[in-house]
Structures are given as C-alpha cells and as structure tokens.
Amino acid sequence: MDLFHEIMNLINKCKYYEDLYDIIWKLFENKDIKPVHKKCNIGLFNIPCGGFGDIIVCKTLYDYLKKWYPQSTISICTTTPEKFKQLGVDSSFVKLYSKTDNNECLDYDQCILKKKIKFDCMVIVPIINKIFNINQFKKCIPYSNVFNTFTMSEYNGEFPPYTLPIGVGEGHLGILLNDFKIKQQTLIKKPYAMVYIQPSPEWGIHSKYCFLSYLEMICKKYNHHRKFQVIIPQWISNEIEYNPQFTSKIRKIVKEYYKHIKIIYPDTSEVYLLQDDIDKSCLTFRSDLLPQQRNIFISLMKDSVKDILVTGDQSITDIISCYGGKAPQKIIWYQIAPWKHGFAYYLYKELPNKHYKSFHTSCGTLQSIDLSQNWKEFFKNYDFRIHGKKRMDSIMIGIHTLKNHKLLNDLLYIIEHSRYLETAQKKIKLLK
Numbered sequence: 001m002d003l004f005h006e007i008m009n010l011i012n013k014c015k016y017y018e019d020l021y022d023i024i025w026k027l028f029e030n031k032d033i034k035p036v037h038k039k040c041n042i043g044l045f046n047i048p049c050g051g052f053g054d055i056i057v058c059k060t061l062y063d064y065l066k067k068w069y070p071q072s073t074i075s076i077c078t079t080t081p082e083k084f085k086q087l088g089v090d091s092s093f094v095k096l097y098s099k100t101d102n103n104e105c106l107d108y109d110q111c112i113l114k115k116k117i118k119f120d121c122m123v124i125v126p127i128i129n130k131i132f133n134i135n136q137f138k139k140c141i142p143y144s145n146v147f148n149t150f151t152m153s154e155y156n157g158e159f160p161p162y163t164l165p166i167g168v169g170e171g172h173l174g175i176l177l178n179d180f181k182i183k184q185q186t187l188i189k190k191p192y193a194m195v196y197i198q199p200s201p202e203w204g205i206h207s208k209y210c211f212l213s214y215l216e217m218i219c220k221k222y223n224h225h226r227k228f229q230v231i232i233p234q235w236i237s238n239e240i241e242y243n244p245q246f247t248s249k250i251r252k253i254v255k256e257y258y259k260h261i262k263i264i265y266p267d268t269s270e271v272y273l274l275q276d277d278i279d280k281s282c283l284t285f286r287s288d289l290l291p292q293q294r295n296i297f298i299s300l301m302k303d304s305v306k307d308i309l310v311t312g313d314q315s316i317t318d319i320i321s322c323y324g325g326k327a328p329q330k331i332i333w334y335q336i337a338p339w340k341h342g343f344a345y346y347l348y349k350e351l352p353n354k355h356y357k358s359f360h361t362s363c364g365t366l367q368s369i370d371l372s373q374n375w376k377e378f379f380k381n382y383d384f385r386i387h388g389k390k391r392m393d394s395i396m397i398g399i400h401t402l403k404n405h406k407l408l409n410d411l412l413y414i415i416e417h418s419r420y421l422e423t424a425q426k427k428i429k430l431l432k
Contacts, residue, residue, distance in 0.1 A: 169346035174382035185299035237287030311335035
C-alpha cells in the first residue's frame with residue numbers, strides 16, 4: 001500500500017479534528033527505526049507548576065531519550081533551570097524567559113526563547129491541567145506545528161489529546177520507571193514506617209483522616225516490634241503540637257499497642273505524648289528527617305517496612321523503581337489528590353487493589369492487614385520504557401520523513417488551514 005492510501009485509511013478513522021495531529025506518527029507505527037532516524041535535535045519544554053514532580057517527569061524523559069538516541073542533541077527548555085540543577089541534571093539548558101514576574105504555572109505565550117536554535121522535534125512535558133494550544137506555543141516557537149510538536153500528559157491527564165499519554169489504563173503508555181542504584185541511608189535504624197502526604201486544606205479535608213487510618217493499620221500490623229518509628233512530614237508534627245483534638249486521636253489509636261509515644265521535632269527536641277512507667281514499648285514519630293535530597297528520600301522509602309503511605313504519582317513511581325525492575329516488596333498506600341481520581345481508579349483496577357477505589361480506604365484500613373499486590377503483570381503492561389519507546393520511534397521516523405516530503409508537507413498545510421475534520425478530509429482526498 002502506498003503512502004497516500006495509508007494516509008487515507010488513517011484519515012477515515014479520525015473521529016475528531018485533533019485526531020489529525022497523530023497521523024505523522026501513526027503512519028510509521030511499528031516500523032523498524034533506522035540509524036538515520038535516531039539523529040535529531042530535540043527540545044523538551046517544561047514550565048513547572050509547584051514542587052518538583054513536573055521537573056522529575058521531564059528529567060526522566062530526558063534520561064530515556066539520551067539512552068535511546070545517543071546521536072541526538074537533547075535540550076531542556078525551561079523557566080527554572082536551577083530546579084533541574086538541584087536534581088543533578090547536566091543538560092545543556094535553554095532558558096525560557098518569562099514576560100511576567102513569575103517563572104511557574106505559565107502559558108507558553110507568556111514566554112520568550114531568546115536563543116536562536118532550531119529544533120527538529122519538540123515535546124511539551126508535561127501538560128498540566130489544561131488543553132495544549134498549538135497557537136499559544138507558536139508565539140514562543142513560531143516554526144512549531146502539529147507534525148513537529150508533541151505533548152506528554154501527567155499520569156492519567158484529564159485534558160487530552162496527548163501524543164505521549166502516561167499513566168495506567170487503556171490507551172496509556174505506562175509509568176516512568178527507572179533502575180535506581182541508591183546508596184544505603186544512614187539516618188534511621190530499622191524498623192520504621194514512612195509517611196509522605198500533603199496537608200489540608202490544599203489536598204482536601206481528609207489529610208489528617210488519611211494519616212490516622214494508616215497509623216491504626218500499621219500499629220496493629222507491626223506492634224510485635226516493641227520499638228517502632230514512623231517518619232512523618234513536618235505538617236503532621238505541627239498538627240500534633242498545636243491541635244489537641246488531633247493529638248488526642250493519635251493517643252487513642254496508639255495506646256492500645258504502645259505505652260510510650262514520643263515525637264522528635266525538626267529542631268531534634270523530644271516530647272512524650274504518652275508515658276508508662278511499667279511497659280517499655282514505644283512508638284516514635286520522627287519529623288526531623290524530611291525533607292531530604294531525592295536519592296536519600298528514595299533510600300528512606302526503600303528501607304521502610306512493607307506498608308508505605310505516599311501521595312503523588314512520582315512517589316509511587318519512585319517506590320516501584322527502588323527495586324531495579326523487579327516486583328517491589330511494598331504495599332503502597334496512596335493519598336488521592338482531589339484532581340487525581342483517574343490514576344487511583346486505574347491502579348485499583350489493574351493491580352488490583354479494591355482499597356484504591358475510595359479515599360476512605362486508599363490510605364490503609366484494618367481490613368487490609370493481609371493485602372498483597374500483583375506487580376508482575378502491572379510491569380508488563382505499564383512500563384513506559386517499552387511502550388513509550390515504540391511511540392517515540394514512530395515520532396522520530398515521522399520527523400525525518402517529513403523533511404522534503406511534498407505529500408506530508410501538503411497534508412500538514414491542509415490540517416493547519418482547516419477548522420473542521422470534514423473540511424480537512426475533503427481537501428486531503430484531492431492530494432492524490
């Protein structure tokens with residue numbers, strides 16, 4: 001079948017105008033990539049919006065591309081190169097300059113690329129809480145178009161279409177796994193549990209409930225350790241210090257299993273919440289250990305007991321990646337963000353873990369003491385290094401084929417100068 005007929009087959013399958021954008025890579029899907037296709041000037045565009053999660057997604061894709069296409073030149077174009085440098089990224093950065101007083105949570109028409117550079121391929125990574133607008137991006141990169149500019153979602157992003165939809169469930173290319181080689185942490189002796197969740201009200205009213213639910217479960221499960229520690233973020237220690245009602249609930253839960261309750265604050269001061277002169281069993285809350293550099297943080301996660309409570313896509317990915325591609329020896333409990341129900345829902349279906357179905361049980365319950373999770377099948381279906389590379393290979397072939405290819409350039413012109421799917425379809429049929 002010649003290229004025109006392949007194009008028409010794809011055109012006829014399009015349901016929406018935006019489906020036309022995917023033709024450039026779908027034409028070469030499952031085709032063998034050749035050495036000539038692997039040399040490309042790629043720009044990864046990243047404008048983060050709070051924290052380091054968006055930056056880690058971009059860094060991880062950067063690492064993948066460097067490994068997959070070592071002949072290519074790959075640059076990270078960002079408003080915040082200093083954040084990448086904090087993570088040890090040694091990329092040749094291209095600074096995006098903001099037209100405003102802010103450097104984060106911007107649209108691309110609010111940015112200027114002052115350096116004169118011509119990319120063959122551009123990836124917006126990730127797209128956060130909005131639909132990507134190619135016309136906005138053109139104001140930053142005038143030569144961008146729907147055949148050389150591609151988008152990566154957040155995990156289970158809710159504003160498609162995406163060229164590289166990461167996440168879990170039908171149509172997604174998996175999660176961004178790594179084979180970490182992490183040095184052994186020396187900050188705390190085992191056994192200990194680890195909690196890394198976000199506070200109320202930013203993440204909904206259930207943050208404290210989430211912690212208490214997990215605490216009750218681990219106290220029951222691990223109380224055979226008469227000395228046990230729990231690493232907590234500082235917002236929980238602040239609640240313990242200034243919220244008597246919250247502290248009372250902690251005492252009520254813990255005293256059934258431990259007769260001493262101690263907290264170590266960030267300044268290393270120690271306070272007992274409960275003491276008993278006879279029984280020496282003790283549960284210690286450690287709020288003096290977080291935050292940490294990423295490699296130490298990941299080592300702390302790996303060394304903790306089997307049940308761990310985290311929030312955010314990246315934390316789950318990091319825990320899974322701790323085990324070098326092998327099934328993780330963890331049961332991951334997950335604080336569901338109000339805007340992240342999709343990712344939790346598909347984790348519930350694919351692992352499966354019925355407790356992820358609701359925020360009432362996703363942080364752990366007494367009914368889940370004997371829970372196990374099936375990671376083997378999950379790895380096979382949701383490793384981006386497998387499924388994402390296939391998609392990137394087809395993109396790379398398409399980028400090279402587009403150069404000096406009249407039919408594909410005519411196709412691009414029609415798509416960019418049509419407002420409706422039906423109009424574009426009629427024009428494309430006349431290209432023969």
